[in-house]
Structure formats: C-alpha cells, structure tokens
Amino acid sequence: MHNQFDLLKTKRFLPFFCTQFLGAFNDNVFKQSLIILLAFNAATMTTLNPTILTNLCAGLFILPFFLFSATAGQLADKYEKTFLIKIIKGCEIAIMLIAAIGFHFQQLALLLLALFLMGTHSTAFGPIKYAILPQTLTKNELVGGNALVETGTSLAILLGSMLGGFLIAIKPDGRELVSWTVLAIAALGFLSSWQIPRAESANKDLKINWNPITETWRNIQFIRQNRTVLLSILGISWFWFYGATFLTQIPSYTKQVLGGDEHVVTFLLTIFSVGIGIGSLLCEKLSDKRVELGLVPFGSIGLTCFGVDLYFATHGLQPEATSTFWVFIDNPIHYRVIFDLFGIGLFGGFYIVPLYALVQTRSEASHRARTIAGNNIINAFFMVCSALMAVILLSLLKFTISDLFLTTAILSAIVSLYIYSVVPEFFMRFLVWIFLSLFYKIKKTNLQHIPDEGACILVCNHVSFYDALILSAAIRRPPRFVMYHTIFKTPILSFIFRTAKAIPIAPAKEDPALLEQAYADIAQALKDGEIVCIFPEGRITDNGEMYPFKNGIMRMIETTPVPVIPIALRGMWGSISSRKDGAAFSKLPRRLRSPVEVHVGNAVMPTDVTPELLQSRVQTLRGDWR
Incomplete structure (x- = not known):
C-alpha cells in the first residue's frame, strides 16, 4: 500500500468501511431528528420537560454500553465476525422500522425504544469494528485503517446530524422523509455487510457468560493485567x-x-x-x-x-x-x-x-x-x-x-x-519521534526480513551514539538493545534507553558481574520471544570503517539458538554523534533532515553463525556509504 487511501480500493476493507460509516451516519440522522422533534414538538407528545427529555435520550442511548458491551465482546471473540455483522445490520432495519412508525404516529414510546435499540446496535457493533481490523489488515496498514475509520466516523456524525436536522425541519413531511431515509440507509448498510470477507473466530471454544455484571468485572480485571x-x-x-x-x-x-x-x-x-x-x-x-x-x-x-x-x-x-x-x-x-x-x-x-x-x-x-x-x-x-x-x-x-x-x-x-x-514509553517515544523527525530522514530497506513474531538477534555496525535511536525508529517491533554501559548512562539518552529496556554491558575486565548479568538478560529476552539488537564491534568507529566483530554473539547463540539478522546503518558517519573530525557532539549538525538508511539483510541460521560471516554480510549491506 502506498498510502491509506489505497485501502479503499480493496475488498477486504472498503465494504467494512462503508458498513461502519453507514451505521454511524444512520445513528446520527435518527438521533438529531429525534432531538429536534422533541425540542419543537415535545408538548404534543408528552408532558415531560424538554430538558429532562434531552437527558433521557442521552441516557437511553448510552445505557446499552453498560448493559451489553461485555456480552457483545464475547460474541465477537467466539463467532465469525462477518456473520455477526450481517445479523446486526439486519436488526438495524427492524429498529429503523420501529422508528419510522414512531415518527409517523408521533409515538414517543416507540421513538425512545428505537433509540435504546440503536444504542444496543452500536454496542454490538463496537467490539467487532476494532477487532476485525487487525485480522484483515497488515501491521503497516493498521494505523492507516484506523485513521480512515476515525475520519469516516467523524464525517458520518457530522453529515448525519446535518441531514437529520435538515429533513425533520421540512414541513409538513419532515417526519416521513426521516423515516424513509433511515430505512434506506439501514438497507444500504445491510447490503454492504454482505460484501465483507470472512473474519474467522478468535476463540471458538469460549463459553459465553450471559451475566453482564460479572462479565464486565472479569473483562476489566483482564485488561488490568496489561x-x-x-x-x-x-x-x-x-x-x-x-x-x-x-x-x-x-x-x-x-x-x-x-x-x-x-x-x-x-x-x-x-x-x-x-x-x-x-x-x-x-x-x-x-x-x-x-x-x-x-x-x-x-x-x-x-x-x-x-x-x-x-x-x-x-x-x-x-x-x-x-x-x-x-x-x-x-x-x-x-x-x-x-x-x-x-x-x-x-x-x-x-x-x-x-x-x-x-x-x-x-x-x-x-x-x-x-x-x-x-x-x-x-x-x-x-x-x-x-x-x-x-x-x-x-x-x-x-x-x-x-x-x-x-x-x-x-x-x-x-x-x-x-x-x-x-x-514512560509514551514520552520516550515522543522524544525519539521529535528528535528524529527534525534531524534525520530515514530510508528503510527490506524490513520484511525482520519477523513480526518470535525471537531473533539483530547485528549492526556501530557508527554513532544515536545508532540505537535510528534503529528503534525504523524497526516496527521494539528491540532490546545491548549497549556499552557508559553509553547507556549518557545524560538524557539514558531515560530513553532505560524506558526501552536496553541491556547495559561491560567487558569482563571492567565489570565481570555486569557482563554476566547482560548475558542472562539477553537469554531471557530471547526466551520470551523478543528481538535483541547488538553492535558486535564493541565500540563506535573513529575512522568510519568497521572493527572486527567480537565473539559474544557465539555465546548468545549457544545459550539460545535463534536466527541472526544482519543490518547496515548507512549515512551516520559525519553526524554530530559520530567521531568524524573529533569527539562526538563537538560540532554543529550538517543540516536538518539528513538522509540515513537502515538496510536489512537475510537471516542467518544459528548453525551457520560466525562473527566473520556476520561482518561480511553487514559490510556488503553497508557498501561505500558510511
């Protein structure tokens, strides 16, 4: 996908987008029509105060979220989601039929019942709306898909409210126009739901707990674990x-x-x-x-x-x-x-x-x-x-x-x-995002070689003090960086490294206890299925060339055999955080938005790993651009 709008050309997203847009649109056509009808004609329908009526409407629409959300979430996890969407959109037609009768005969009870049922409709659709996206979109499409859904929902609320207010104000046929409109929109939503591809059950063996109170409490307790x-x-x-x-x-x-x-x-x-x-x-x-x-x-x-x-x-x-x-x-x-x-x-x-x-x-x-x-x-x-x-x-x-x-x-x-x-991960990522957005333009090549799941080790050339920041911005899965303990303690950057759960390491002659603890932390991270990133040179280059890779990678592989993926960082030599022309941070930035490339190679199986092979792979990926 070149951008998020390309998703609107795909069958796996467009029918779902249209279905959720039409549902939100219909919600607001109906709600706005009802609010304006009550504001101007409440006296002909009830003796209740208009202010009380307005609050009653708001309460009736939101009440189902408390009553039925827990059950709706279980159903969406247990059953195939497209099947549920078809049922929900079919029910919307029946709900709008009740609303149409209520509008025609100015029956407040029927209109309020329809409002409550539309709240129930939204409650049932909500868990499916966001749970289906990770099943139908790839990880690099998820942000764009959510953005389109949020944009569509905002526009549906706005346009629905405007249309509802416009139609109900037409005299003398406003109520009939609203009735036919909400029925037509519901029918369109039902038709579009039949075009949504299957989204299989996430947990077919789930046993439904129909008690909303206990299930709501259980749900919240589960969420608290993360x-x-x-x-x-x-x-x-x-x-x-x-x-x-x-x-x-x-x-x-x-x-x-x-x-x-x-x-x-x-x-x-x-x-x-x-x-x-x-x-x-x-x-x-x-x-x-x-x-x-x-x-x-x-x-x-x-x-x-x-x-x-x-x-x-x-x-x-x-x-x-x-x-x-x-x-x-x-x-x-x-x-x-x-x-x-x-x-x-x-x-x-x-x-x-x-x-x-x-x-x-x-x-x-x-x-x-x-x-x-x-x-x-x-x-x-x-x-x-x-x-x-x-x-x-x-x-x-x-x-x-x-x-x-x-x-x-x-x-x-x-x-x-x-x-x-x-x-603090939120604020850490904010600092990294702001910094890198200002000073670097990162090109990523062959990121697909880094698996979406499972443990692996990344090995990269070490050019500057900012190498870990560049890699963390480029790699979608957050790596656990292994870094020299003095760099780990760098002021300001130390907050970022600690928050990112970097692993400090030191040579045996400097701190043998820290060295052993680092290897233990690396092994545990790999056992937990995480990515570990190391700089096998053991130092930042001071001449732009790569130093020999050390043997620490062999100990890691022997303890926890996982694939090793070579990465070349290109373009950081000469930056203020490199040692070109003197100590790092002793010179001014060359320019804003400097081009940098993260070039990822094919994985090396643990049985084939040697420091010399990995260095050769990284050297080839880096080429002449340092």
Missing part, C-alpha cells in the same frame, strides 16, 4: 470525556458566548470534525505507517494548548446580537476561535488513532474483542462523568462555558502527565 493496554484505554476514554464536553457545549457556547445562530453551530461542528479527520489521516504519514506512540503526547499537548487558548480567545467577549454565518465569518475576532477548534480536532486525531492501534496490537488476539468491549464500557463511563462535571460546574458552581473549556483543558494536561509518568 498495564500498557489499560492506560491506553484510559487515554482513549479521556479523549471521549474531553470531546463530549466540547461537542455538547458548542451549541450553547455559540449562542451565549459568540452570539451565533444555528448555522454558526453547524459551521463550528464542521470545523471540529474536519480537524479530527485531517489529524487522523496525517497519522499514517507522521508515523511512517507504524504504531507511533510519540504522537500521543504530541496530541495531548495540542489538546491542552488549543483548549486553553479557546478560553482566552473569547474571555470577556460580550455578544451584542445574534450573528448569522456571514456576519460571524466577517468578524476577525472569531478567526482565533475557528483556529482553536480546528486545532483541538487536529491534535485529537493525532492522539486517538495511535491509542486505538496500540490497543489492537498489544491485546491478545483471543481476547481482543472483549478488550474493545471493556474499552467501550469505560468510554461510556467517562462520557457520563463528562456530563456530570458539566452540570456541577455550570449549574451549581456557576461556571461559564468558557470556564468549563479551560477546566477541561487543564485536566487534560494533568491526566496526560499521569499516564506518561506511569508508562
């Missing part, structure tokens, strides 16, 4: 908290703070959604098609900064009268608001796509759908907390909406700092 996945899910849930806070308040914010009309509301929601879409799509380019955790802190910084700036953009602003769209656009004061909302969406895309991809890749395949189901439950809980916080701050503490946005942005910084302090 700390990285747990904190990634908490990060995703925080995004839904943050996004729900802003999206819910934008209509009131537009009216009370900006003085805009309903067209301005639609425009600002469009800006927000487009920002998320663009941010999601840029993730593949910025991460070079890998799950780049460095984008998560980058995204959280943007969420905080643009959220805070949105407060100052309108602080003290007193709208004199309701503005139409063109009056709003004509006022330069509002440009900063538009820019901030776009920025929040953009960096939200940077933040959420890698987290979803991380959950998919780090969770066990046999439990992936149940992990996604647990994620949906926690997401729903955070969204409820978002609504409660808004009620407390706005109603009880008399905060303005701008104050609420500022509070949410500051909380975002606190939550992010907590996550990065507990899992």
